[in-house]
Amino acid sequence: MKKKAGPAWWRKAIVPAVWVAAFVLIWELAAFVLTQLLPPTLAIQKLPFLHNIAVTFVSNFFSLLESGWVTLSKSFVGFGIGAAVGFLLAVLMSWSKVMEKLAFPYLIISQMIPILGLAPIVYNIVRDGDVSRILISAYITFFPIAANTLSGLKSSGQDERDLMFAYAAKKPTVYRKLLLPSALPHLFTGLKIAAPMSVTAAIVVELLGTSSGIGVKILYTLYYGANGALMFWSSILMAALLGITSYYIVFWAERLCIPWAVAARKKAG
Amino acid sequence: MSGAMIEIKDVNKVFKNTSGSETVALEHVSLDVGEGEFLSLLGPSGCGKTTLLRILADLLAPTSGRVTIKDKTPKDVRLLREFGIVFQNPVLFDWRTVRKNICLPLEIMKKSKQEQKVRADKMLELVGLEEYADYYPAQLSGGMQQRVGIARALAIQPQLLLMDEPFSALDEFTREKLNEDLLRIWRNTNKTVIFVTHNISESVFLSDRVCVLSPHPGRLSAIIDVDLPRPRRADMRGTPEFAALVAKIRNSFEGDLA
Structure with missing residues (x-):
């Protein structure tokens, strides 16, 4: 057997570490090349140095976090509503074939309307940044949840049924004891897809010009040329962190809700 | 035999597939099973043994003929939850611990928490899995999982236990161990057992009677009494009497087995 070098955490960390290092190196190199080719104000607008962005991000962290929190909290409300609607739709569609035939084609069609077109329409109608953000977040969330939960509700085998x-179990009992628990991993797949999408949806609405949120910061700093460039990139970084955060919240919720999947990795002797 | 527990009278089962052609799964099957009897349905695949078991469990309806269990239809027996069933796969729910899996039918029957606990404890002891009560199924070996399946079937204290090739997915060593365990459980609980298998020596080791089914179409070609003394022990598998019964059963198959 070949002996592996270094402790376990080191072997686990080495691959991502190389990726990050390569990414930083290429970015800094590209930014340096731009400063040699273009006037300084233009170069910083196109691609500022990463270490400059980092400094701006850290020194403006709390103001960025405040905006980010506005976006995240609105998208969470929309995410919650969308998840509830999607879940209920999935249960209804699995409960009755008629319901599925009625609803499913429209669900597919609903996904063909681009969110970039829908967001201005909704914003124009409700004229309220908060409500629009929640509605669009909910809209983008419900479909992946409905589709995944539905396939989850259909995932249990003939033997289980x-x-x-x-045992002469009635239909509600079959749902409670068999179909819903077996749909849980699928539901979480849907939630993990939808969580970052719901943040993106809220940001799209903010780009239309609401009064607060990380999207507004992105929009405004974009117009300040060289002066706004570092703040613009810092806002983008914050937006990316929001998406990642939302994903990991769902990821950890899944581990709490599906303990048997974790336990399954520890086999008895 | 007076007052048979299960009466199967001239049962036929025909499956129609989508292209309209028909497959005769069971043809003119008649059989009585006595109370407390251990009966095997033995045959190669396609002989209709599982179909017959599923008719008893009300998972399938016969095309013609009559089946009664204690003078009731299989449907009534199912609604009264008077039989337990064990499938080829353990069919345990991943999200339930061993104890909660055993409690599943009791929960469906809305038994009190207290009674659920008492019965689960008893079943865990019966199948020798007390230490594993709080494990999830994925943490157990195949043999242990199937013992949980048996414990769950027995938890509702049924008079009748239906078993559909319960050990066929297990290796030979585990199978023989579970054969002995099953006989011990059967002795202690006094159930009527209908046991579907394609393994001749397994059917001989376990049964009072072996019903030999032949395929194409599925029909009952012989019923063989197993007069080996009880309790049966593992070393009986090596005796000439055992070998003679196995040979007798092998010779009783009719028609094309290929």
């Missing part, structure tokens, strides 16, 4: 039938 036969077992419930043999």
